[in-house]
Each structure stands twice: as C-alpha cells, then as structure tokens.
Amino acid sequence: MLSRVADSLYWIGRYLERAEHSIRVLDVSLNLMLERPETRPEGRSHRLMHILMVPKILQRGEPDDLVDMMCFDVANSASIAACIGAARENARQVRDEISSEQWQKLNQLYHNMMEMRSEQSYATVSDLLQTLHDGLHLFEGVTDTTMLHGEGWHFIRAGRYMERSTAIATLLVLYYPHAFNIPGGVIESTQYLEWVGLLRCCTAFEAFCTVYTTDITPERVLEFLLLNPLFPHSLRYSVNCLFDALSGIQTERRRYPSDELARRAGKLQASLSFAQIDEILEQDTAGYLRDVLEQSRMIQELIYRLYISYSVDTALAV
Amino acid sequence: MATTRLPPPYDAALPDYHIDGAYDEMFGADGRVRPEYEKLLQAFLDMPADELQARKLSSDASFMTQGVTFTVYGREEGTERIFPYDLLPRLITGKEWEQIEKGLMQRITALNLFLHDVYHEGKIFSDNVVPREVVYTCKHFRREMRGLQVPRNIYIAITGTDLLRLDNGEFVVLEDNLRVPSGVSYMLTNRRAMKRTLPNLFLSYRIRPIDHYSQLLLSTLRSLAPEGRPEPTIVLLTPGVYNSAYFEHTYLARQMGVELVQGRDLLVHDNIVYMRTTAGLRRVDVIYRRVDDDFCDPLAFRSDSILGVAGLLNAYRAGNVTLANAFGTGLADDKAIYAWVPQIIRYYLHEDPILNNVETYLLTDARKRQHVIENLEKMVVKPVGESGGYGMLVGPASTSEEREKFKDLIQADPRNFIAQPVLNFSRAPCLIGDHIEPRHVDLRPYILFGDQINIVPGGLTRVALQRGSLVVNSSQGGGSKDTWVLES
Structure with missing residues (x-):
C-alpha cells in the first residue's frame, strides 16, 4: 500500500472518530446546561472547548452561538463540519482504495451536513446531532462490512482507536479536578449529574449500570472508563484494538522489523491490562493520564516513522 | 436557417422537434424515423412524463452520491458538478461503426508512424511532405524525445478522437486527442446508469458491450512494459x-x-x-x-x-520505465498538424483517408489569413495547442469586440491559431425538461494501441445542451449520453 494512502486512511479513522466524540460531548453538555443554568456557565463552556480541542485562538470568552461554532464553523478545526470535511478530503485522495459504499456514505453525510447548514433544515439541535451521528455509524458499518479487512482497514482502525484512546484520556484529565475532588466526601445531585454526563460522553451510562448498577462512585466511573476490558469506549479496550490493528499491519508487512513500535504499543496495552484502579488513584491520577497521552503520541510517531515518512535511504538500505 | 416541423404522426407528440439543415440522428430529411430509432422513440413516447422524470432524477442522484463529478475551472475552487447526463441513448448502426473503426485504426497507425519518424529520421521532411517548420514550431514538440526508443515504437497508447457527423451523414474527424484524453469513465458510467434506468429498452436492442474497456486498457499497458x-x-x-x-x-x-x-x-x-x-x-x-x-x-x-x-x-x-502516452505526442494533435493528417496517412500507409478532416485554414498563409479575418463571424478559431474548448472563438455567437480581439491575436501570432468554417454537425434527440428536442452531438471513441489496436464500440457522445449551441465540452456546459453500437 502506498504510504500516502495509509496516511489518509489513518486520518479518515481519526477525523471521523473525533467528529463522533464531539457530537456526543456537545449533546451531553447542552443537556447539562439545561439542568444547571445557574452555575458558572462560562467555566463549563471553557472546559467544553478544552475537551473538544478547540484551537486556543477561538477559545476567548463566551461564544454567542456555541452550536454553530461547534457544528458548522469550518474555521474552527475542531468543529464537526471541519472533521467530516477533512475525512472526506482524505477519502477523496484514496477513492480507489476504499469501497464505493464507504465513499458514498461519507459523501452523502457530507452533502447532508452542508445542506442542513445552508438551509437550517433541522428541527432541533438534538435532531441535527442525531442525524450526523447516524451518518457516522453508517460509515463505520459499511467500513466493516464492505472493505477488505487488510492493511487499509487496519490503518483506518488504528486511526479510530488512537483517536478514541486520546479522547478518553483527554476527557478524564479535564474532568478529573472537577468531578473527582469531592470536598468532605458529600455527594450532591449536581455531582451526580456530572458523572452521568461524563459516562454519557462515552456512551457508557447504560453499560456502566449493567456492570455496577446506578450506584455511581468516582472510583467506579474511573475504573469503568479506564480499565473495563469489554466496553468499546474504555481506554483499555481502545488500546487493545489499536494494538490489534498495528499487529494486523505488521503481519501484512513482514519485511520490516518494527520492534520499537511493537514494544511501545505492547507496553501500553499490558500496563492497562494489568493495572488496578487503586494503584492509579493512589498516585497522581492526572499525571498518569498525561503519561498515557504521551505514550500514544509516541506510538503515532513510530507508526509514521515506520510506514509513512521513512527516509528514502533507510528504505534503500533494506 | 429554415426549420421544418415533423410530419404526422410525430408533430403532435413532439411539437418542439424541428428539422433543419443539420443531419438528424433520429429522423431522415423527409421526417421519417430512421429504422434503428423506431423502438427507442416509441418507448419514450409510451412512457408517462412523470415516470420519465422520476427515472431521470434517480439517475442524477446516483451520479451525485457516487461522486461522478468534475471540477469546473475559473469558478470557486473545487466547484463540483455532475456531468449532465441525457437519458436518450445515441444509436450507431453496425455498418456505420465498421467504417468508423477502420478509419480510426488507419488514422492512429499513421499518426504513430509520424511521431516515430519526426523523433527519428524525419523522412517525411526530407521527402517534402510536411514542412519541418510546422513540426518544430509546435508547442508540444519535445526535443528530449529525439532518438529515444519507446517500447514497441508506440507513442500513443491511449487516445480519444473527436468525430462529427456532417449534414450528408458522413463522420469526419474534428480533433485528435493524443495527450491525455479524458471522458472514458463517463462512457462507462453512462452505460451502467442506462442499464439501471431503462433495462427493458436496453434488452430490446442488441448492443455491443463496452464494459471490458478497463481490461483492454490494462493489457495494453502491460504489453508496453520495459x-x-x-x-x-x-x-x-x-x-x-x-x-x-x-x-x-x-x-x-x-x-x-x-x-x-x-x-x-x-x-x-x-x-x-x-x-x-x-x-x-x-x-x-x-x-x-x-x-x-x-x-x-x-x-x-x-x-x-x-x-x-x-x-x-x-x-x-x-x-x-514506460510512459503512456510518451512525451511529445501533443505535437501530432496540434491543430496545425491536423491539417496535414490526410497527407500523413497517404505518405506512410499509401492509402486514402477513410475518415476525412474538417476543412481547416492555416493562418500562417497570408491569403487564407486574410480570408478568415474578413469572415470571422462564419468561422471557428482555435488556438493550436489547447484542448477542452478553452480560448476559442465561435464566430456566429461572438460579439464584434471579441472578433476584434481575435483579429489582433491572429495578426500577432498566426502560427498559434487555425480556423474552420462553422459546421452544422448532427443533432440527436435529448430529454430537455419533460419533452424531447434535438441537440448537437459529437462522438469521442477511445482507441487503445498496444500489441494490437482495440476500440470499444461507441465512445462518449457529448451533447451541447443549450438550444442551438455547438459547444459540447463539459467545461462549457455540455452533457453526455450513452452510445449504443448495434450488432449488425
């Protein structure tokens, strides 16, 4: 596979995962704002923009229309429109490598989105987000059912799960000081809402209840989102999938020894597989999460060094 | 130009269909339907207008989601449009096609020999058939190619030749596209859309298939490997x-x-x-x-x-490494070389051209230049090294300002332009809104030249969708339709 193609596929995975995450976070946050309009709305929208990775320059003050800025503003590289647009541009670059169904679903999603934007043809914001969410799910579905499960598919998955683990870790880093510092251990209803919101941001509320019942404690929320082996939006699960995707690529590309990449990814995977929540809470938790982010960044750099932006002379020497 | 309406019974069904001096692909000069078009016309007349519209809309939507679009230059960057697609197929009989195919094979063979000669011995110059000067002043002549041995001596592996049909029914060559001709994907997707939209009509004709084009292209390329x-x-x-x-x-x-x-x-x-x-x-x-x-x-x-x-x-x-096409092939589709192609065919193959050229004035000749400049409103003037309909003057549709500008351009650089009389080329029935009207069409068959010459039957029929317009280029508001070559 061409390196440029691998690059594009990886970013299709990342951008669409990012769009999906933003949609959920936005939906949940808008809901929470309805519940608690009185408490420091500017602090919340500030944090929201952090979570959604809005560029610093746009973060000043309270935006008049948060929805418009997060959904449609293409000047905002974190907006849903920008992510879907970027994914589509990448898909256009590799149209011969993805299935026609994939291209059609993504193209349709993009055209729908542009039409909703220009004609304001959605009843409520919630409807709008739901429609976009559905479109993304559709793409994921046809990706799994129509694309050859070879190298290209693994690159899309690598991108998707890299983005997902990064997003979860970032979300927790930013939530941690607010949601988990409970003065005197008194649990208020507002606190409860925060946790439910956090779980919902990861589509985790129902799954959480199945495992722990609605009896929500900070330890359980963290344990679930970080270490649950079966829940698709937990950090551990995402890193497992990332590891699988990388192994898949590695199997197809026997020529190259990728010791360093395999070691790094394996190390991260193992550390999550064998971690216990008590240990994590005993240490500097935010620091731990930041370390996970750093390791992910390193893994991405190695993917690029190995498959995509390797130097010509290294390649000729093999 | 005088136009006449159709005789009964078609005058009632097709009130907007007029016959004029141009060859009509569906009706003879006497207003009778050509036999091959009978079934087609009947099928469309029998179909309720709303059903026709529904089918048209569904095929348009499928082109858009498939992203079968092209980008228009000179507008906002990345403006995507679908290439307008007309539901009525254009029919070519087996006999007509046989003639076209022979003519194209002859022409491409000769042009390839010409390219080889020009980049090697240059016998055609020493035999005083084509002046050196004409070739060496071509914008697309590449000195770098002199003496270079190309695989199988094939320079033009993939070409698309533009044909027109004149009022006497004869197909003539308007342009040879020997560099990077495009449009073949529209030929293939049009066929797919047609089969999906009007399967029964398709079935009722015996149509020669074109779907193997990609396979032929691949084997052509493979045959040219180092x-x-x-x-x-x-x-x-x-x-x-x-x-x-x-x-x-x-x-x-x-x-x-x-x-x-x-x-x-x-x-x-x-x-x-x-x-x-x-x-x-x-x-x-x-x-x-x-x-x-x-x-x-x-x-x-x-x-x-x-x-x-x-x-x-x-x-x-x-x-x-092999390049298809070779560098420097553009010299042979320079519009000034075009005027010499009949001589080129005679020189290399000792045969008369099967497909004729359109009358062409070389403006380097002072007398012809004078004639053209005096009659600009009856002429089409084209820059010699361009394609895609960019930078040309269509006399009858031009303003006097534009004509003045072209007079200056021609005087300044006569080698850069050729002129051709405005051609009244053939028209085919098209679905315009909810009724059928005739529009001018051309035909671009695609020729593959590897260990043998292959031409898939038909090609891309392009349509000038504006009433009366003679410009079929997609960049200039043209559309296309499926082309059916019938089994004879």
Missing part, C-alpha cells in the same frame, strides 16, 4: 483531487486494480522509478500518466511543477 519485466507493476499517475478528471482517474485505477499515485508517491533512484509503500520502496514499470508533459518532471520540463517526479525523463530514456 524488456525483462514480465510481471510489470503498473500505476496511474494523477495530478490529484483538484484535477477536473480526478473521478476518472480513481475509477480507472480501481477498475484495473492498479495503484493510483501522485507525483509525491514516486521517486527516481539510479534511473529506476519507485513508489513509497508501507512495505518500503517498490519498483514501477509502467506509468499511465494523466499529467501533461510540462508537469511530469521538474528537472526536464517546468521546474515549478509539484505534480511530477524529478528524474522521470532520465529513467524513461534509460528504458527502465
């Missing part, structure tokens, strides 16, 4: 997503199962071309390039090009 590369790696080189024909490039790459590469995917080391893959560098043997000569190699041609591959020409000269 010596000693029995399992060649073939790639399609595209300028990228902003090229107007990008859809076509992805389509063909996919249909052939070859990599679609951009310049930045390729590199040359020791005169061997490689592509960067996730498994390291992989050698490339044949490049079907959809990038113009000028942009292919910044070391040899335009140094500001970022679409090409540095060192490609040297790898080509070393015989380590």
Whole structure:
C-alpha cells in the first residue's frame, strides 16, 4: 500500500472518530446546561472547548452561538463540519482504495451536513446531532462490512482507536479536578449529574449500570472508563484494538522489523491490562493520564516513522 | 436557417422537434424515423412524463452520491458538478461503426508512424511532405524525445478522437486527442446508469458491450512494459483531487486494480522509478500518466511543477520505465498538424483517408489569413495547442469586440491559431425538461494501441445542451449520453 494512502486512511479513522466524540460531548453538555443554568456557565463552556480541542485562538470568552461554532464553523478545526470535511478530503485522495459504499456514505453525510447548514433544515439541535451521528455509524458499518479487512482497514482502525484512546484520556484529565475532588466526601445531585454526563460522553451510562448498577462512585466511573476490558469506549479496550490493528499491519508487512513500535504499543496495552484502579488513584491520577497521552503520541510517531515518512535511504538500505 | 416541423404522426407528440439543415440522428430529411430509432422513440413516447422524470432524477442522484463529478475551472475552487447526463441513448448502426473503426485504426497507425519518424529520421521532411517548420514550431514538440526508443515504437497508447457527423451523414474527424484524453469513465458510467434506468429498452436492442474497456486498457499497458519485466507493476499517475478528471482517474485505477499515485508517491533512484509503500520502496514499470508533459518532471520540463517526479525523463530514456502516452505526442494533435493528417496517412500507409478532416485554414498563409479575418463571424478559431474548448472563438455567437480581439491575436501570432468554417454537425434527440428536442452531438471513441489496436464500440457522445449551441465540452456546459453500437 502506498504510504500516502495509509496516511489518509489513518486520518479518515481519526477525523471521523473525533467528529463522533464531539457530537456526543456537545449533546451531553447542552443537556447539562439545561439542568444547571445557574452555575458558572462560562467555566463549563471553557472546559467544553478544552475537551473538544478547540484551537486556543477561538477559545476567548463566551461564544454567542456555541452550536454553530461547534457544528458548522469550518474555521474552527475542531468543529464537526471541519472533521467530516477533512475525512472526506482524505477519502477523496484514496477513492480507489476504499469501497464505493464507504465513499458514498461519507459523501452523502457530507452533502447532508452542508445542506442542513445552508438551509437550517433541522428541527432541533438534538435532531441535527442525531442525524450526523447516524451518518457516522453508517460509515463505520459499511467500513466493516464492505472493505477488505487488510492493511487499509487496519490503518483506518488504528486511526479510530488512537483517536478514541486520546479522547478518553483527554476527557478524564479535564474532568478529573472537577468531578473527582469531592470536598468532605458529600455527594450532591449536581455531582451526580456530572458523572452521568461524563459516562454519557462515552456512551457508557447504560453499560456502566449493567456492570455496577446506578450506584455511581468516582472510583467506579474511573475504573469503568479506564480499565473495563469489554466496553468499546474504555481506554483499555481502545488500546487493545489499536494494538490489534498495528499487529494486523505488521503481519501484512513482514519485511520490516518494527520492534520499537511493537514494544511501545505492547507496553501500553499490558500496563492497562494489568493495572488496578487503586494503584492509579493512589498516585497522581492526572499525571498518569498525561503519561498515557504521551505514550500514544509516541506510538503515532513510530507508526509514521515506520510506514509513512521513512527516509528514502533507510528504505534503500533494506 | 429554415426549420421544418415533423410530419404526422410525430408533430403532435413532439411539437418542439424541428428539422433543419443539420443531419438528424433520429429522423431522415423527409421526417421519417430512421429504422434503428423506431423502438427507442416509441418507448419514450409510451412512457408517462412523470415516470420519465422520476427515472431521470434517480439517475442524477446516483451520479451525485457516487461522486461522478468534475471540477469546473475559473469558478470557486473545487466547484463540483455532475456531468449532465441525457437519458436518450445515441444509436450507431453496425455498418456505420465498421467504417468508423477502420478509419480510426488507419488514422492512429499513421499518426504513430509520424511521431516515430519526426523523433527519428524525419523522412517525411526530407521527402517534402510536411514542412519541418510546422513540426518544430509546435508547442508540444519535445526535443528530449529525439532518438529515444519507446517500447514497441508506440507513442500513443491511449487516445480519444473527436468525430462529427456532417449534414450528408458522413463522420469526419474534428480533433485528435493524443495527450491525455479524458471522458472514458463517463462512457462507462453512462452505460451502467442506462442499464439501471431503462433495462427493458436496453434488452430490446442488441448492443455491443463496452464494459471490458478497463481490461483492454490494462493489457495494453502491460504489453508496453520495459524488456525483462514480465510481471510489470503498473500505476496511474494523477495530478490529484483538484484535477477536473480526478473521478476518472480513481475509477480507472480501481477498475484495473492498479495503484493510483501522485507525483509525491514516486521517486527516481539510479534511473529506476519507485513508489513509497508501507512495505518500503517498490519498483514501477509502467506509468499511465494523466499529467501533461510540462508537469511530469521538474528537472526536464517546468521546474515549478509539484505534480511530477524529478528524474522521470532520465529513467524513461534509460528504458527502465514506460510512459503512456510518451512525451511529445501533443505535437501530432496540434491543430496545425491536423491539417496535414490526410497527407500523413497517404505518405506512410499509401492509402486514402477513410475518415476525412474538417476543412481547416492555416493562418500562417497570408491569403487564407486574410480570408478568415474578413469572415470571422462564419468561422471557428482555435488556438493550436489547447484542448477542452478553452480560448476559442465561435464566430456566429461572438460579439464584434471579441472578433476584434481575435483579429489582433491572429495578426500577432498566426502560427498559434487555425480556423474552420462553422459546421452544422448532427443533432440527436435529448430529454430537455419533460419533452424531447434535438441537440448537437459529437462522438469521442477511445482507441487503445498496444500489441494490437482495440476500440470499444461507441465512445462518449457529448451533447451541447443549450438550444442551438455547438459547444459540447463539459467545461462549457455540455452533457453526455450513452452510445449504443448495434450488432449488425
């Protein structure tokens, strides 16, 4: 596979995962704002923009229309429109490598989105987000059912799960000081809402209840989102999938020894597989999460060094 | 021009259908339906208007979601449009096609011999058939190609020749496109849309298939691989997503199962071309390039090009890679060379041309230039090295200002233009809104030249969708329709 193609596929995975995450976070946050309009709305929208990775320059003050800025503003590289647009541009670059169904679903999603934007043809914001969410799910579905499960598919998955683990870790880093510092251990209803919101941001509320019942404690929320082996939006699960995707690529590309990449990814995977929540809470938790982010960044750099932006002379020497 | 309405019974059904001096593909001059069109016309007349519309809408929507679009230059960057598609197919009888096919094979064979000669001995010059000066002043003449041995001596592996049908029913050649002709993907997707939209009508005719084009293209490219590369790696080189024909490039790459590469995917080391893959560098043997000569190699041609591959020409000269088409083929579709093609055919093949040229005035000749300048409103003036309908003057549709501008342009650089009389070329029935009207059409068959010459039956029929318009180019508001060559 061409390196440029691998690059594009990886970013299709990342951008669409990012769009999906933003949609959920936005939906949940808008809901929470309805519940608690009185408490420091500017602090919340500030944090929201952090979570959604809005560029610093746009973060000043309270935006008049948060929805418009997060959904449609293409000047905002974190907006849903920008992510879907970027994914589509990448898909256009590799149209011969993805299935026609994939291209059609993504193209349709993009055209729908542009039409909703220009004609304001959605009843409520919630409807709008739901429609976009559905479109993304559709793409994921046809990706799994129509694309050859070879190298290209693994690159899309690598991108998707890299983005997902990064997003979860970032979300927790930013939530941690607010949601988990409970003065005197008194649990208020507002606190409860925060946790439910956090779980919902990861589509985790129902799954959480199945495992722990609605009896929500900070330890359980963290344990679930970080270490649950079966829940698709937990950090551990995402890193497992990332590891699988990388192994898949590695199997197809026997020529190259990728010791360093395999070691790094394996190390991260193992550390999550064998971690216990008590240990994590005993240490500097935010620091731990930041370390996970750093390791992910390193893994991405190695993917690029190995498959995509390797130097010509290294390649000729093999 | 005098127009007449159709005789009964068609005058009632087709009130907007007029016959004028142009050849009508569906009706004879006497207003009788040509036999091959009878079933087609009946099928459309029988279909309720709303059903017709529904089918039309569904085919349009499918083109849009499939992204069968092209990019229009000179507008907002990246404006995507679907190539308007007309539901009524254009029919060509088996007998007509046989003649066209023979004529194209003859013409392409001769042009290829001409290219070889021009870039080697130049016998056609020493025999005083074509003046050296005409060839050496071509914008697309490439000195770099002199003495270069190309695989199988084939310069023009993939071409698309534009044909028109004159009022006497004769097909003539308007243009040879010997560089990077596009449109073949529309030919293929039109056929698919047709089969989906009107399956019963399709079934009722016996139509020669075209779906094997991609396979023929692949075997053509394979047959041109460098010596000693029995399992060649073939790639399609595209300028990228902003090229107007990008859809076509992805389509063909996919249909052939070859990599679609951009310049930045390729590199040359020791005169061997490689592509960067996730498994390291992989050698490339044949490049079907959809990038113009000028942009292919910044070391040899335009140094500001970022679409090409540095060192490609040297790898080509070393015989380590095949380019299809070769560099420098554009000289033979220069519109001033075009005027010499009948002589070229006679010189190399000792045969008379089967397909004639359109009358063409070379403006380097002072008398002809004077004649053209005095009659500009009856002429079409074209720059010799351009394609796609850019930069031309259509006399009858021009303003006096435009004509003045062209007079100056011609006087300043007569070698850069040719003129042709305005042709009243044939018209075919098209679905305009909810009724059928005639529109001017041309025909571009695609010719593949490898170990043998292959032409899939038919080609792309382009339509000038504006009433009375003679310009069929997609960039200038043209559309297309499926072309059915009937089994004889």
